[in-house]
Amino acid sequence: MEKAKYKCDLDTCFLCKTCVGDWKPAIELNKQNYRVKKGQDIFKEGDPVTGIYFVYEGFVKVHKKWDDEKDLIIRFAKKGDILGHLGLEGNFIYPVTATALDKVTVCFLPMDFFESSLNINHGFAVRLMRFFAGELQNSEKRMRNLAHMPVKGRVAQALITLKKQFGVNEDRVINIELAKQDLASFSGAAYESLFRTINDLVADNIISVAGKSISIKDDGKLLQLIQNNEY
Structure with a gap:
């Protein structure tokens, strides 16, 4: 990945859509934008969590090792979607890999700032909780379908x-x-x-x-x- 001087509209991603308006200047100050080439990993399964990503442009696949030879794609992400949130679990290790499917621009927020965003923006925290609940339901259904x-x-x-x-x-x-x-x-x-x-x-x-x-x-x-x- 390479750093990009990219003018974010502060109105597209999961966080910006639900945060309080006064928080957006803080996001502008703390965010970092990166350009990712097609086929390049944004983060890898097993990497230590450094922060959370939001897709600003392009498509990303989120996948996990299925066995020694196969990957299982968990989901796809598009503009506005969050990446890396599965690494918020206690050991702070990314349990999945995120890979660009085409030319992608992502917005990166360091973990300490992301945690501050959760504490300040209750609407975002509630929406993230509901998002997690939906992902859990989809994952359970997916595993059942894979088996049967x-x-x-x-x-x-x-x-x-x-x-x-x-x-x-x-x-x-x-x-x-x-x-x-x-x-x-x-x-x-x-x-x-x-x-x-x-x-x-x-x-x-x-x-x-x-x-x-x-x-x-x-x-x-x-x-x-x-x-x-x-x-």
């Missing part, structure tokens, strides 16, 4: 989740381009299984694929694949 749901259902769930988070354009193409390996990691599937499943969904006219772009043609059938296999 067939690959086709998990891929369908991944596509619906991506559509919900990033939206689609006028051609119904999901507004994020992903390598098939990343989609496999997000679905908790082997690459070969993901490849076969994508081909099946295309053959059934449920989705269409052009390179890294995926268009959803039949939301109802995707949702049916999820509902038929949920536990």
Whole structure:
């Protein structure tokens, strides 16, 4: 990562949207902006926590070692989203890795300032608590699906989740381009299984694929694949 002289609007990220107005000059004084190249890690699993990041531009994948050879993508982050919050647990070690999917700009806040922000901005603290609760629920459901749901259902769930988070354009193409390996990691599937499943969904006219772009043609059938296999 390299430091960037970047003029933040102080109105985009998770913190700036909920902090008291008088706190924004303090954020401006304490923040540091970094540019991150595609494929570069913002922080790595096992690194000591130095602070919290917010995405200002670009897309980031948050992933964790699944075994010696595989990664599981926990979630994706876009403009305004928080990164590094899972490291707030007592040992202050990042339990996940955050990697840029394209050219990314992040805003970094040192841990001592972030903790001061929590103490001063009660609205932000409450919102963060609710965010944690939502992430816990999603994580529990995800682990249950990984254990019991067939690959086709998990891929369908991944596509619906991506559509919900990033939206689609006028051609119904999901507004994020992903390598098939990343989609496999997000679905908790082997690459070969993901490849076969994508081909099946295309053959059934449920989705269409052009390179890294995926268009959803039949939301109802995707949702049916999820509902038929949920536990």
